[in-house]
Amino acid sequence: MTPFKLTEELVQQIETLIEGQQDKNLMDLTEELHYADIAEIINELNEDEATYLIKLLDSEKTSDVLTELDEDVREAILGNLSSREIAEEIAELDTDDAADIIGELPKEIVQEVISEIDDREHARDIVDLLRYDENSAGGLMAKELVQVNENWSVTRCVKEMRAQAENVTRVHSIYVVDDSGMLKGRLSLKDLLTASTRAAIREVYIPKVDSVNVNEKPEEVAKIMSKYDLEAIPVVDELGRLVGRITIDDIVDVIREEADKDYQMAAGISQDVEADDSIWELTRARLPWLFLGLIGGVGAAAIMGGFEALISQHAILFFFTPLIAAMAGNVGVQSSAIIVQGLANNDLKGSIANRLGKEMLLATLNGIILAAVLLIFTWAWQGSFATALAISISLIVVIVVAGIIGTFIPLFLHQRGIDPAIATGPFITTSNDIFGILIYFWIAKIILGI
Amino acid sequence: MTPFKLTEELVQQIETLIEGQQDKNLMDLTEELHYADIAEIINELNEDEATYLIKLLDSEKTSDVLTELDEDVREAILGNLSSREIAEEIAELDTDDAADIIGELPKEIVQEVISEIDDREHARDIVDLLRYDENSAGGLMAKELVQVNENWSVTRCVKEMRAQAENVTRVHSIYVVDDSGMLKGRLSLKDLLTASTRAAIREVYIPKVDSVNVNEKPEEVAKIMSKYDLEAIPVVDELGRLVGRITIDDIVDVIREEADKDYQMAAGISQDVEADDSIWELTRARLPWLFLGLIGGVGAAAIMGGFEALISQHAILFFFTPLIAAMAGNVGVQSSAIIVQGLANNDLKGSIANRLGKEMLLATLNGIILAAVLLIFTWAWQGSFATALAISISLIVVIVVAGIIGTFIPLFLHQRGIDPAIATGPFITTSNDIFGILIYFWIAKIILGI
Numbered sequence: 056m057t058p059f060k061l062t063e064e065l066v067q068q069i070e071t072l073i074e075g076q077q078d079k080n081l082m083d084l085t086e087e088l089h090y091a092d093i094a095e096i097i098n099e100l101n102e103d104e105a106t107y108l109i110k111l112l113d114s115e116k117t118s119d120v121l122t123e124l125d126e127d128v129r130e131a132i133l134g135n136l137s138s139r140e141i142a143e144e145i146a147e148l149d150t151d152d153a154a155d156i157i158g159e160l161p162k163e164i165v166q167e168v169i170s171e172i173d174d175r176e177h178a179r180d181i182v183d184l185l186r187y188d189e190n191s192a193g194g195l196m197a198k199e200l201v202q203v204n205e206n207w208s209v210t211r212c213v214k215e216m217r218a219q220a221e222n223v224t225r226v227h228s229i230y231v232v233d234d235s236g237m238l239k240g241r242l243s244l245k246d247l248l249t250a251s252t253r254a255a256i257r258e259v260y261i262p263k264v265d266s267v268n269v270n271e272k273p274e275e276v277a278k279i280m281s282k283y284d285l286e287a288i289p290v291v292d293e294l295g296r297l298v299g300r301i302t303i304d305d306i307v308d309v310i311r312e313e314a315d316k317d318y319q320m321a322a323g324i325s326q327d328v329e330a331d332d333s334i335w336e337l338t339r340a341r342l343p344w345l346f347l348g349l350i351g352g353v354g355a356a357a358i359m360g361g362f363e364a365l366i367s368q369h370a371i372l373f374f375f376t377p378l379i380a381a382m383a384g385n386v387g388v389q390s391s392a393i394i395v396q397g398l399a400n401n402d403l404k405g406s407i408a409n410r411l412g413k414e415m416l417l418a419t420l421n422g423i424i425l426a427a428v429l430l431i432f433t434w435a436w437q438g439s440f441a442t443a444l445a446i447s448i449s450l451i452v453v454i455v456v457a458g459i460i461g462t463f464i465p466l467f468l469h470q471r472g473i474d475p476a477i478a479t480g481p482f483i484t485t486s487n488d489i490f491g492i493l494i495y496f497w498i499a500k501i502i503l504g505i
Numbered sequence: 506m507t508p509f510k511l512t513e514e515l516v517q518q519i520e521t522l523i524e525g526q527q528d529k530n531l532m533d534l535t536e537e538l539h540y541a542d543i544a545e546i547i548n549e550l551n552e553d554e555a556t557y558l559i560k561l562l563d564s565e566k567t568s569d570v571l572t573e574l575d576e577d578v579r580e581a582i583l584g585n586l587s588s589r590e591i592a593e594e595i596a597e598l599d600t601d602d603a604a605d606i607i608g609e610l611p612k613e614i615v616q617e618v619i620s621e622i623d624d625r626e627h628a629r630d631i632v633d634l635l636r637y638d639e640n641s642a643g644g645l646m647a648k649e650l651v652q653v654n655e656n657w658s659v660t661r662c663v664k665e666m667r668a669q670a671e672n673v674t675r676v677h678s679i680y681v682v683d684d685s686g687m688l689k690g691r692l693s694l695k696d697l698l699t700a701s702t703r704a705a706i707r708e709v710y711i712p713k714v715d716s717v718n719v720n721e722k723p724e725e726v727a728k729i730m731s732k733y734d735l736e737a738i739p740v741v742d743e744l745g746r747l748v749g750r751i752t753i754d755d756i757v758d759v760i761r762e763e764a765d766k767d768y769q770m771a772a773g774i775s776q777d778v779e780a781d782d783s784i785w786e787l788t789r790a791r792l793p794w795l796f797l798g799l800i801g802g803v804g805a806a807a808i809m810g811g812f813e814a815l816i817s818q819h820a821i822l823f824f825f826t827p828l829i830a831a832m833a834g835n836v837g838v839q840s841s842a843i844i845v846q847g848l849a850n851n852d853l854k855g856s857i858a859n860r861l862g863k864e865m866l867l868a869t870l871n872g873i874i875l876a877a878v879l880l881i882f883t884w885a886w887q888g889s890f891a892t893a894l895a896i897s898i899s900l901i902v903v904i905v906v907a908g909i910i911g912t913f914i915p916l917f918l919h920q921r922g923i924d925p926a927i928a929t930g931p932f933i934t935t936s937n938d939i940f941g942i943l944i945y946f947w948i949a950k951i952i953l954g955i
Binding site: 374397 | 774813817821853871
């Protein structure tokens, strides 16, 4: 396989073909391409070109392309299609992707699009899915699954399963339910291939099956599926009835988005933005955190203003404020990142007190090593041991306090049910800057006896 | 399903049972548990208890438990097992997990363990896998797969497939090869269920199949599999011969580890550590970046020392250095994070010049807004418009320069083949601190005409 590579030339070639309305050549060119690759190309086209190409190609292919497009591109294209045309695309999609796309449509045309879907059962399944919160297992699941009744024979099961499998892209497991639709267990394809045809399902199924509740958070579903190495998991409602299934490819997206979000929060970017978004979107995502930094900086300036009297005797103290602020910020970010990651991966054990004790020990150790280096440098540079000592001892205290703040804030937020990831990045840096500088001048003042 | 929850009580209960050597109770208690849950329990036990439990349980169960344990716990337990006992565990594992565990064993016993594996074909497959770099598709893949020859009939194919499927936990696709073992295409289980038994494989297989080269980087394999929503991908050697397959559960781990690594780098943690690692490991991972911060701080102090003459007339300039340093750091981290993420997700288009131009525009916009706020505040606080203006104009320049540095460094590192993620976090913060402060005093000096 030579992997697909999106090139400027390819996009230009497609644009020229669209301009010349060379439909045959366009069909031939896209024939061999995977829908995810076509989506990458369409993301680069303008709205008219994109709509032209979508209308030209078969809806069997374009429906999948639509699911892979950037949200704004998809919105623009769908705006140019009639309700009938959208319904034709929807008809080709699995219910979960269909519901996602319908959920993005303007409210006034949703009704119309749904009424244009010819397969009424498909339409009913999609409407069902629209009821669930996007941020839940119900919002992630698809209705396509293979289920058999525990009272059936293997022969009937194979027959029914073949019929059902027509609508299911990938069969992972066959779910076994009772007469009231309660999930009872599962059958593997392999078991079915090797079971006697005369047996009843109730004799051969595996009564143990992992499942999640429709209201479960996507991150929790991701944790369960990756911990137990599952490729699909059935979803049950509050009564334990089988209502859908979630497949691993959707979970891969959840994991990626979660990781991107935490990373952006740590970097002080408050919304899901990409490098290619507009200047305004990027500004909106970045400015709030910079304002926070500005307020912190003004606070630090005010604190230093309070120690102005020191400046005539010990100007050197002021030279080291950036160092103190940087160390306080770095230590705080390190501590909070470890906690945030531990919480995300569920591998944080022991009490908050234990955790703080460990962090204090760690910070003291790091602090002493760094302070020793700084002491030697400052003493050599300025010749005053007292000043050098004051700065170094302050550094140790600042590092310990920064470590405690960095450990405590995410744990506290987590206990309060708030995403601890907001505590990393600018939030922790800014508060540690202020605390750090306050502690630094205060301790230096005591030690130098001013 | 009531999800498993690791509790202090459960661990204590197990410890008491081990102490009392109540083997029957231990067997009953662990019978119902998933191997991933047993691994969580064993991670909490001491070495003797853990070894006792592993020796007690069936190797069919414990082999999977071993793959899920923390690395240090696994190492300790394996140290207490004989080569024969380790070989028995290995025999139960898929080749990829088996090779990973053998790769961790001390060199002197590897030979012995391998010679104790009864199934010689399994042993051969494992030895094959040991040849590949851990950080490649070859290091990730397993040898277990179902392959059929294009010249076989469907009937023979079903027979062979059933035999092969015995050794394969999950059958995703049936791979089709020619007489020399070259990968030609695939068959889906569904196709096989519905194909005529008289047909030859060459008539029914799908000649299009995604594959990766054994030397491909794991991150690339992850990108391909998640882009094309694949649950398994065949791996081919330099000649195009089918040598293994990679499944999505391994890729989920790759994605998680990659995200954790980038996140830790951004937070200034240089190795893969967890909150529960020892103080020494945590110190080793954190201290180098703190040293970098220390050097940066000393540099900043030296720069400010050079402007000491300013202090008597314009002490206020010194009060704002933490603000300037913080803003330079924050802007730099934001810019670099967006670039690093864009590079990781492959959605960065256009030239470096374009990218820098956009960042300059964005930084100027943010800078002007922030500087306007700061101007009003400083003017109101200190009463000197000239000083307030000098500080504000410096802030704009510092933000623009910080944005450029934050954009340029990761792009530059990426072009040089270095992981751009190291440019986020302390590295960018420290360099921006120094540049920021230097620019700030320099511009302020010019504007105030000193």
